[in-house]
Amino acid sequence: xVVLTQSPAxxxxxxxxxxxxxxxxxxSVSTYLAWYQQKPGQAPxxxxxxxxxxxxxxxxxxxxxxxxxxxxxxxxxxxxxDFAVYYCQQRSYWLTFGGGTxxxxx
Amino acid sequence: xxxxxxxGPGLVKPSQTLSLTCAISGDSVSSNSAAWNxxxxxxxxxxxxxxxxxxxxxxxxxxxxxxxxxxxxxxxxSKNQLSLQVNxxxxxxxxxxxxxxxxxxxxxxxxxxxxxxxxxxxxxS
Numbered sequence: 578x579v580v581l582t583q584s585p586a587x588x589x590x591x592x593x594x595x596x597x598x599x600x601x602x603x604x605s606v607s608t609y610l611a612w613y614q615q616k617p618g619q620a621p622x623x624x625x626x627x628x629x630x631x632x633x634x635x636x637x638x639x640x641x642x643x644x645x646x647x648x649x650x651x652x653x654x655x656x657x658x659d660f661a662v663y664y665c666q667q668r669s670y671w672l673t674f675g676g677g678t679x680x681x682x683x
Numbered sequence: 684x685x686x687x688x689x690x691g692p693g694l695v696k697p698s699q700t701l702s703l704t705c706a707i708s709g710d711s712v713s714s715n716s717a718a719w720n721x722x723x724x725x726x727x728x729x730x731x732x733x734x735x736x737x738x739x740x741x742x743x744x745x746x747x748x749x750x751x752x753x754x755x756x757x758x759x760x761s762k763n764q765l766s767l768q769v770n771x772x773x774x775x776x777x778x779x780x781x782x783x784x785x786x787x788x789x790x791x792x793x794x795x796x797x798x799x800x801x802x803x804x805x806x807x808s
Contacts, residue, residue: 632794674729675729
């Protein structure tokens with residue numbers, strides 16, 4: 578099983594600041610990695626697929642990068658609606674999710 | 684616009700069978716380009732993929748190793764819906780259960796682009 582480790586567990590930032598979230602895989606997943614956003618009481622929402630492609634309707638302030646074992650989700654300037662939990666997910670070998678990073682208001 | 688509407692009981696007794704359905708609108712459960720999944724989420728296990736069913740000239744199923752002996756995912760084409768059964772449940776199966784569509788992208792990989800609303804299932808006597 579491919580283990581995805583996300584860091585930090587919690588990120589405390591203010592609106593307008595830049596958020597940088599990390600996802601590290603226990604073995605290479607090529608670029609077969611997605612990022613999801615989840616708000617309380619809601620299902621996850623696809624943000625980024627294939628490591629760096631924005632899903633339909635996702636604002637340009639969200640960007641993804643990386644390949645192999647190290648991936649990054651960047652939110653260039655946090656909007657109030659961006660405070661949520663973010664998960665990475667790999668589809669290279671079966672399917673696993675990371676443990677999540679909570680982006681909270683500082 | 685794809686919508687997934689889940690239904691099923693929120694309370695199941697230990698050792699019994701958990702059964703959920705997911706009604707699909709805006710797409711077909713028999714689609715040749717999608718896969719239909721069940722995922723659960725709990726504080727102790729996080730997001731856990733359970734399995735999928737999909738149609739590519741015939742029906743296929745994939746199940747997570749952790750639940751493969753207890754789980755059945757099936758499609759009802761007449762009702763255009765997806766079903767999940769988990770046998771012999773224990774309190775560790777308490778979670779929010781989601782159905783989700785996997786859609787194919789340019790890389791040839793599949794990701795979850797539509798989700799059901801989630802159903803909290805509690806296993807307790």
